Amino acid sequence: MLVVEDLTRRYGNRHAVDRISLRIERGSFVGVIGRSGAGKSTFLRMLNRLAEPSDGRILFEGTDVTALRGRALRRWRARCAMIFQQFNLVGRLDVLTNVLMGRLSRTPSHRALLKLWSPQERALALAALEGFDMGAFAGNRADQLSGGQQQRVAIARALVQEPDLILADEPVASLDPRNTKLVMDALADANKRLGITVLCNLHSLDLARAYCDRLIGLADGRVVFDGRAFDLTEDVAQRLYGLEAGEVMDRQTPSDRPLATAAALVA
Template structure:
């Protein structure tokens, strides 16, 4: 379905992604983990064609994506939706209009300039917001929403594109544990219910284990782990992050339960 072959992206002498080869034969939920600077974001940006590879190829359903240009490239970017850490919404625009921006790749320039949308698209946008539990905020400005709500609007915009692949670049990095869980639940549902491939860059091991079918570990631009969540042991994680024996998963956890354990321990001591 999706094949990445010897993919490299160099910025001068630095290789952000270094000879990466991966194959995914069916839609699944994939987590990409690794330290900052490991090449995770650059990899996703090449898949979406926001970055051009230095060498190597990307093939999806038999078509070489890395060779697309012009209109074909824009159509691929509609098929391969991108969700960003900082949401990338239009703050002063209402929520439903932000979601409708997911149709820009298939609309005329004039319709875009005058903000003209078919009624069917408006109804579909509201239905998607309802599915994500935020339809009540459809008429509000995006800037009036919380961070978690804004990220769900960004997810709704991606779904509005009706993509085959959803790429999420650190979608929960700026969220509190409760909102992080809601956003990851939504991404998992998009995979489970819609059959879409979801590839998410993640910083936390517990999130990768809980939500992903397959985990890719990157270090210094190279893939150093490719396996199931069960194979992602603490020892493997130390190798991915280049950490010593003092490495603690709890310090990176987004789990409310995990984060609450120190508080529970203190209460027990006082008791």
């Protein structure tokens, strides 16, 4: 279980994240929603320790993540894979090598620098690509792929880390509806087939409703909604997004996944 206790991030006098406390069950698919500037990206980056908390604690299975340093912190980042909106692939390298970069924390530096990947590592990376129908592109340069293809490669790279959690920061923000569905389906597959806990920042409420077991709504760095998809009403959306609520409830991306029921609005 992932436990967050009074997690806070301050920039001067401004609170980007303000005393968030949550418990995330293993195997959950959690959507983090809210308008731009609500604190979603800062929250996820603190979980991976790419941003340092000003106050509060992050606990995972009894380990105080906020206290980790050096090698222990690097091991945590391997267990807590990040997927970014910008893909973060090396365009001049082939797809398979980009995926193998996910093994850096488990591979001696000299072997990684010389690209001396073992047959087992190559098989693992290729299997991850095949799982997202990207095996045929293993030899292509990453910068020759479409945005949706690059994001699926980024997810495959995250999977070869063999993580306990995947943190996806607006992974479909720059994608068209077709590629959006492909990428969200890939994350859902990692969650359901492999049992990996997924926390995913999303702008579209309809995507969040369609894919997530639980939704956490942030406004001004605070949790204002924590519950199930069906209880995310238009009134709650107004509280989260204000005048932008109609725009984000676009209903453009359907899914066959069943929607969950019951929720609680945080006062």
